[in-house]
Amino acid sequence: MEFNQDNRILFARLRFLQIVILLVLAAFTLRVWQITVARYSYYTELAERNQLRNITVLAPRGFITDREGRILADNVNSFSLVLYRDKTDCIECTLDKLSRGLGFDKNELLSVLEKNRIVPSFNPVTLVEKLTLPQVSWVLARYRECPELDITEAPKRHYRHSSLASHIIGYVGRISPEELASPSYQDAKPSHTVGKSGVEKVYNSQLMGQDGVRTVLVDSIGRIREELKFQQPLKGSDITLSIDIDLQELAEQELGDRAGALVALDPENGEILALASMPGFDPNSFSSGISQKQWGALINDPGKPLLNRATGSVFAPGSIFKVILAVAGLETGLINEKTSVFCGGSITLYGRPFRCTSSHGEVRLKEALQHSCNIYFYLLGQKMGIDRIAEFSTRFGLGVPAGLDLPNEVSGLVPTSEWKRRVLGEPWYAGETISVSIGQGRINATPLQIARAIGIIATGKVPPVHVLKPPYPAGGEAPIPEVSFSTEHLEAVREGMWSAVNDWGTGWRAKVDGFDVCGKTGTAQLISQEVREKLSDEAKEKFTHNAWFAGFAPLEKPEIVVAVIVQSGGGGGASAAPVAGRIFDAYYRKTRGIEPVPAAESADESGAGNGEL
Numbered sequence: 001m002e003f004n005q006d007n008r009i010l011f012a013r014l015r016f017l018q019i020v021i022l023l024v025l026a027a028f029t030l031r032v033w034q035i036t037v038a039r040y041s042y043y044t045e046l047a048e049r050n051q052l053r054n055i056t057v058l059a060p061r062g063f064i065t066d067r068e069g070r071i072l073a074d075n076v077n078s079f080s081l082v083l084y085r086d087k088t089d090c091i092e093c094t095l096d097k098l099s100r101g102l103g104f105d106k107n108e109l110l111s112v113l114e115k116n117r118i119v120p121s122f123n124p125v126t127l128v129e130k131l132t133l134p135q136v137s138w139v140l141a142r143y144r145e146c147p148e149l150d151i152t153e154a155p156k157r158h159y160r161h162s163s164l165a166s167h168i169i170g171y172v173g174r175i176s177p178e179e180l181a182s183p184s185y186q187d188a189k190p191s192h193t194v195g196k197s198g199v200e201k202v203y204n205s206q207l208m209g210q211d212g213v214r215t216v217l218v219d220s221i222g223r224i225r226e227e228l229k230f231q232q233p234l235k236g237s238d239i240t241l242s243i244d245i246d247l248q249e250l251a252e253q254e255l256g257d258r259a260g261a262l263v264a265l266d267p268e269n270g271e272i273l274a275l276a277s278m279p280g281f282d283p284n285s286f287s288s289g290i291s292q293k294q295w296g297a298l299i300n301d302p303g304k305p306l307l308n309r310a311t312g313s314v315f316a317p318g319s320i321f322k323v324i325l326a327v328a329g330l331e332t333g334l335i336n337e338k339t340s341v342f343c344g345g346s347i348t349l350y351g352r353p354f355r356c357t358s359s360h361g362e363v364r365l366k367e368a369l370q371h372s373c374n375i376y377f378y379l380l381g382q383k384m385g386i387d388r389i390a391e392f393s394t395r396f397g398l399g400v401p402a403g404l405d406l407p408n409e410v411s412g413l414v415p416t417s418e419w420k421r422r423v424l425g426e427p428w429y430a431g432e433t434i435s436v437s438i439g440q441g442r443i444n445a446t447p448l449q450i451a452r453a454i455g456i457i458a459t460g461k462v463p464p465v466h467v468l469k470p471p472y473p474a475g476g477e478a479p480i481p482e483v484s485f486s487t488e489h490l491e492a493v494r495e496g497m498w499s500a501v502n503d504w505g506t507g508w509r510a511k512v513d514g515f516d517v518c519g520k521t522g523t524a525q526l527i528s529q530e531v532r533e534k535l536s537d538e539a540k541e542k543f544t545h546n547a548w549f550a551g552f553a554p555l556e557k558p559e560i561v562v563a564v565i566v567q568s569g570g571g572g573g574a575s576a577a578p579v580a581g582r583i584f585d586a587y588y589r590k591t592r593g594i595e596p597v598p599a600a601e602s603a604d605e606s607g608a609g610n611g612e613l
Contacts, residue, residue, distance in 0.1 A: 170198020
């Protein structure tokens with residue numbers, strides 16, 4: 001009996017031992033299968049990584065050129081410092097060495113690592129770009145001491161003309177985690193540099209090339225012993241812009257240190273010839289990774305150098321708006337070319353006085369545009385009402401983005417009675433219409449929208465505006481629609497704009513002999529005249545009027561439109577018209593092969609003109 005009991009215990013123990021052995025064998029077999037079959041590629045790569053290293057060779061971005069093929073943005077070779085995190089047990093120690101030895105900001109290095117936290121540890125992280133030769137030498141001399149550090153050579157974006165056309169071209173920077181997660185950057189890698197603004201951003205997919213790969217044999221401390229394979233990177237596609245460097249440079253020089261914007265475009269096809277916004281910035285600061293200190297200085301600069309005032313800022317158009325109201329009045333039959341109004345210098349409407357800059361006497365449409373008579377347009381606006389004014393303003397492209405191929409374009413505002421009721425919960429008052437009639441009050445627009453509206457008056461066409469020269473990446477050009485305004489009515493307004501420049505009107509300083517410039521000045525108040533009169537002289541300087549000029553040339557078969565705003569420039573005739581005049585003159589002389597006027601002669605402006613609001 002005892003013998004049988006002992007046998008049962010022994011057999012039970014043997015069965016348990018057999019089960020344990022079988023489980024161990026099964027686990028071992030599973031692990032072998034996992035290593036040799038399921039994760040073969042992973043472990044093979046891991047093993048080879050001890051000897052082989054695949055180094056990404058970044059592709060150079062495509063060049064950006066102006067309309068004549070002159071290079072605006074290209075690439076230069078640069079050395080970068082990379083960190084292999086899987087080759088060190090103490091990243092903090094490595095950063096301390098770099099901070100002590102090369103003076104790098106440890107917090108900025110930590111910030112770079114944090115942005116690359118999601119990247120696998122065996123992938124290198126670029127810590128610092130655009131190293132100097134002494135910095136490169138310091139790292140190379142410490143290969144044995146710091147095998148986790150390496151130097152790579154990569155193309156870096158270079159902007160040949162520094163800040164010239166910075167708001168058009170834009171700048172590049174290291175791709176962010178948010179961009180990596182975006183479908184727009186599905187083929188991008190953490191090491192990639194991408195466009196952050198301007199055409200660099202809009203046409204990033206064309207400008208980016210295809211990376212190459214360099215496979216090398218390394219020793220135990222990471223030194224390269226032999227290159228085994230090299231796949232050549234493919235440069236990105238070049239793009240040609242419609243801008244003319246000569247006009248762009250002149251536009252920025254003319255604005256100088258004054259805040260403002262200038263847009264020059266071809267009214268026949270919508271090509272942007274120049275688009276200046278001042279102050280600007282040097283995009284080269286971004287191509288190698290801008291420091292937090294530099295970035296803070298830019299975004300806190302009161303001049304807002306990163307803001308594209310031509311497309312991203314809105315301003316009251318002032319008396320520029322009168323040309324739009326004139327077309328609207330003719331189209332609705334409320335006025336004709338011979339409709340006359342008496343201007344005595346002021347008029348009382350709805351119990352409130354509204355002023356003009358002068359007593360113009362009896363004026364018709366031509367004289368009203370020539371001398372910018374407020375009274376004429378006060379009365380026309382009163383007849384039209386705000387909603388009809390808004391209807392025609394929208395037809396001229398105000399209140400909606402122009403559709404330029406640059407990012408962050410804003411819409412501006414064309415007020416209506418419904419808009420005010422919906423947004424502000426208040427009724428529209430008739431007195432507000434009087435202010436809108438001369439481009440004041442709640443109406444505002446971008447300089448690009450104003451240029452486009454003037455182009456419609458010049459040609460009767462509304463082509464899509466663009467900074468990229470055809471052919472477009474998407475292929476095919478959109479048809480250029482005609483607007484539905486009467487040719488006769490547009491011609492009447494053009495005649496008034498011609499007189500404003502060539503017959504001693506408010507825009508006479510924009511005159512160019514032989515080129516038949518047509519234009520309109522504007523002086524947009526920042527505060528009402530009543531409030532202004534109560535301020536001290538010092539306080540008044542803070543609220544100096546914005547100066548406008550917008551026009552086209554020549555009168556027959558227009559070739560160029562120019563719109564200029566000088567913030568706090570005072571009178572449009574005195575500040576903005578001369579800037580536009582020199583752009584017209586430069587374009588005229590360049591396209592006709594005429595020698596430019598010496599600076600001293602071009603700056604000599606004698607004569608008398610008329611002020612306006």
